[in-house]
């Protein structure tokens with residue numbers, strides 16, 4: 016059961032806050048949100064927390080199958096209950112991908128992906144209640160850049176957003192290792208420096224224009240953008256979006272394809288509706304924006320020890 020939880024903790028999660036607790040019994044794991052790790056500015060309705068729990072649960076289901084356990088997942092408003100029954104062992108390349116996956120915040124190689132690869136990926140993200148919109152045309156990616164720029168500018172002008180982000184940045188390796196969480200500079204492809212230098216440098220050099228330019232360059236180097244759209248705007252639906260995204264990310268990892276979020280247009284409420292209109296999904300809420308492509312790996316982000324997340 017601990018090994019299954021370990022796989023869960025390797026899942027992507029907003030700002031690497033690891034907003035989860037696991038309660039273990041002989042044949043069951045309950046996953047609850049850890050609201051003490053909320054990021055209220057970027058995620059006021061806890062959308063990202065429930066998506067993160069979905070990602071973690073998808074890892075648990077895949078890891079359990081490989082260990083000969085069939086997982087039954089039930090979503091309550093307050094927690095996720097995963098009950099295990101013995102079954103045939105179902106090894107899958109996805110298990111190894113749980114350990115290899117990362118959000119790769121680097122430029123990609125600007126090459127398109129073959130149509131059958133794109134179809135495989137689209138299928139991997141498909142769940143009954145979640146749609147994946149894959150944008151591959153250059154004109155469409157330029158459109159995404161416009162929304163990312165607009166929303167990123169709004170975030171960069173918001174002192175509360177910057178202060179929350181700074182709180183979760185780990186400026187050097189010793190800070191990253193000591194907390195085991197947060198956004199490590201090294202994993203984001205940015206230079207490391209001791210926190211007492213990194214903090215003031217962040218205030219001086221983390222600027223709207225350079226960040227907008229960096230995102231535009233990263234998006235132009237990507238082969239496609241995937242937008243995940245859940246059926247409803249509630250925690251159970253956000254959880255399903257998380258499961259769909261993680262399945263997609265693991266499939267991409269198996270194929271040697273990188274993924275990274277560019278969620279600004281869904282995080283800034285004033286941009287989200289116009290973005291939905293532009294996508295042609297009407298009043299539905301776009302849940303995640305992800306760029307994909309081929310490129311080099313970056314150093315992995317860290318996780319807290321199991322003892323910190325097992326209740």
Ligand SMILES: Cc1cc2nc3c(=O)[nH]c(=O)nc-3n(C[C@H](O)[C@H](O)[C@H](O)COP(=O)(O)O)c2cc1C
Pocket residue numbers: 025026027028029030031062063064066067070116117118119120197198275276277278279315316
């Ligand atoms: C719901 C959700 C939202 C996220 N939003 C962003 C984002 O807007 N930008 C970004 O660079 N990473 C984003 N991430 C990625 C996390 O920062 C990343 O998963 C975390 O730092 C752990 O790193 P890893 O995925 O490489 O293991 C998001 C992840 C999740 C699950």
